[in-house]
Amino acid sequence: MTKPEQDRNISSSFAKGLAVLAVFDAATPSMTLAEIARRTRQDRATARRGALTLVQAGYLRQQGRMLSLTPRVLALAGGFLQANQFGRRVQPILNQHARKIDAEVSLATLDQGRVLLLAQSTTEHGPITYGFTAGAHIPLVHTSLGRMLMACLAQEEAAALLESADIPQHTEQSRRDAAEILPQITKARSQGYCLTDSEFEPGIIGYAVPVSRPGQTPVVVGSSAPRGSDTGKNTEALLQALQICAADLRQTNVVEDL
Amino acid sequence: MTKPEQDRNISSSFAKGLAVLAVFDAATPSMTLAEIARRTRQDRATARRGALTLVQAGYLRQQGRMLSLTPRVLALAGGFLQANQFGRRVQPILNQHARKIDAEVSLATLDQGRVLLLAQSTTEHGPITYGFTAGAHIPLVHTSLGRMLMACLAQEEAAALLESADIPQHTEQSRRDAAEILPQITKARSQGYCLTDSEFEPGIIGYAVPVSRPGQTPVVVGSSAPRGSDTGKNTEALLQALQICAADLRQTNVVEDL
DNA sequence: TTGACTTGGTTCGTTATACGTACTTATGAT
DNA sequence: ATCATAAGTACGTATAACGAACCAAGTCAA
Incomplete structure (x- = not known):
């Protein structure tokens, strides 16, 4: 037949x-x-x-x-987390830097064109908490994590992914035109970090930097903080902290092969 | 046939x-x-x-x-965690009490006769970290969590479970005789908390209290701390803190039906 | 070297089994 | 009551999963 x-x-x-x-x-x-x-x-x-x-x-x-x-589905995830030493090696690093910058730090990767949260610091200090957990899917196009992840891909791949993604309007500031977003991704790739401002939550600035090396499966770390008076100065410090966090994670070699 | x-x-x-x-x-x-x-x-x-x-x-x-x-297996777990509001309601409570007592606090349930870690505070202060993560299986008979979970069952069920479980020897203090362990479970059930001393890790005392109400799926919270000079006094405080933690968790109603 | 063993992959005939239609029985809303 | 949706049951058919038998490649010991 x-x-x-x-x-x-x-x-x-x-x-x-x-x-x-x-x-x-x-x-x-x-x-x-x-x-x-x-x-x-x-x-x-x-x-x-x-x-x-x-x-x-x-x-x-x-x-x-x-x-x-x-709860048994957790056991499946547990196999992955234990195998990659998330409890022993990843989580402590996230927590350590989260405490330093007093904000939530998240580790994420791409999963079938969506942002998959791998782990997250869970110190209580952070001013904002979305209630996401490991295994949660978060928005792709309007978060710094998502854009930085796309920036880890080759330009054509990123463009294709962006094209196929739907673009919701979370806030008034959410850019809705792919032609406007793609340059942001390109910029993030070239400068090695990504910022988003109020495109997912009003008044919140998102920060993200890559963890994976070029060519590997994209992995990024990010954080977010409310826009304040000293935002400019904070941005510097936050990005630097995230870069150190990413470097620490790279050293563990746990994100080598995801 | x-x-x-x-x-x-x-x-x-x-x-x-x-x-x-x-x-x-x-x-x-x-x-x-x-x-x-x-x-x-x-x-x-x-x-x-x-x-x-x-x-x-x-x-x-x-x-x-x-x-x-x-990492995709995490997405399966993510469904469960999000559905039960672990990020928003459970994790903050665990962290809050962990900080108060300066030790890791863990939430666990039973899964096919094994202890399944549901969630865990991840503050950095705690002196000890085993590197367990949500979804990990931990020992049943020699941990306070495991024994308290068995204590949540009816006596016959607990006995049957204990009988079918294998009893490894983690430390010199690990009790190896079921006939010696069962009374500990009975005691935990009647007094509403469980202590273990050095049976899993030498010099470490484990504490656990029930979260679930009788008849529900067993859920417990626990912590552990090294044995010190002021252990007696600490035990009081720790158990009390865990009880409050358990009460807070009960109030969220998220552990009602697992 | 040889030989025994393990592993991964392929093919293929048989039969168990998964499929989906059709029908019946709840449940619930208007 | 009616209409709509959901769940459960049954069964004939087509198919897809099974496992045996096979080959090829690697591993280890003698």
């Missing part, structure tokens, strides 16, 4: 099941079977089998007709 | 694939195909299909003949 040569090395049922697990994100923490089927574009019966299998495996729990994730 | 009546609602291929994903834990962060097959007790060809599917889905990466987890 005109069948697209189904790869015998790939288990399609497994792939479909994984898709079911993956639809549970921050936006939709608990869903009905019908909803899962719709979002995964799977047949209801198929989605149901996948979901019930996940329930039996302990990754989903069913209360009434709603399905939601169980 | 004598077939064990395979449930038509469960996708066995999917379940097998999940098993492949789950073998990647802290002990074995990267494995070969043959190793995966052995540990999952699957046919080599079957394990290979599962692993390749995971690679294609982006959860595993292949370098040479070694397979390891990608």
Whole structure:
């Protein structure tokens, strides 16, 4: 037939099941079977089998007709975090610098065109907290982390990614034109850091610098602070602190291969 | 035939694939195909299909003949953490009390008979850090967290769990006899807290108190500190702080249903 | 060197199994 | 009541997962 040569090395049922697990994100923490089927574009019966299998495996729990994730999914992430020594090597560095600059410091990478938060300092001092956690997806085009990540890519890749991304309007200052944003990315790449001003949260300036070396999987660290009177002076200090943080992280070699 | 009546609602291929994903834990962060097959007790060809599917889905990466987890698994955990407001509600509470008592505070639950770390304060002050992260499995029988978790179960359940658990010898002080440990659990249940002394790390005292209400899924918070001259006085203060921490967590209602 | 062993990859016939349609039974809102 | 949506059940069919058998390449010991 005109069948697209189904790869015998790939288990399609497994792939479909994984898709079911993956639809549970921050936006939709608990869903009905019908909803899962719709979002995964799977047949209801198929989605149901996948979901019930996940329930039996302990990754989903069913209360009434709603399905939601169980803590067991954390164990999957735990494997990654432990393997890469996040607890022992990464987190201390983030915390140390966070305390120094008195603001939250975040480590992020790209995951299927979205910004994936890998780790985050969790000292209490920071004036702002968005409530993000490791594993959270954050906006791509209007955050310093996202733009710096795109700047880690080659120009064409960044342009393509930006093109395919949707551009929401978080604040009045959010730039909405890709033609206006791309130069910002180019600039970030050449100067080695990225600043955003009020494009995600009004009055908040975002700072980000790269951690990964050119060619590697993009990884960046960033922070944010409210715009104040001494912003100019602070910017200098913050960026410098982030650069040191990035250097410390590079030395651990844990971000070598993500 | 004598077939064990395979449930038509469960996708066995999917379940097998999940098993492949789950073998990647802290002990074995990267494995070969043959190793995966052995540990999952699957046919080599079957394990290979599962692993390749995971690679294609982006959860595993292949370098040479070694397979390891990608950061994408964090996104799965992120769904759970965001859904339960860990970043916004849980983490701040843990940090706050950690700072007060100047030690790491951990939140844990039971997952298939093992202790699963849900979250952890990450202030830098604490004198000791084991490098555990959210999603890590920690010892069950020789930690205060583990024993307090067992104490949250009914006596028979706890006994059964203890019976089935293996009892390693982390230190010279590690009690190795279940008949000696069970009373400790009973005691923890009746007095509402649990202490362990040097059974996991020499010279370290572990403290834990329950968070969940009786009947709910067991959840506990705990901390640890080196044994000092003023231990007795500290114990009082630490336990009290943990109790308050637990009460604060209860008020958030986020641990209601895990 | 040889030989025994492990690993990764491929092929392929068989059969188990996942699929999806169709139908029935809840649930809930208007 | 009706209409709409969700969940559960059943089953015939097509397919896709299975695992045995195979080859090739590497590893280690004798």
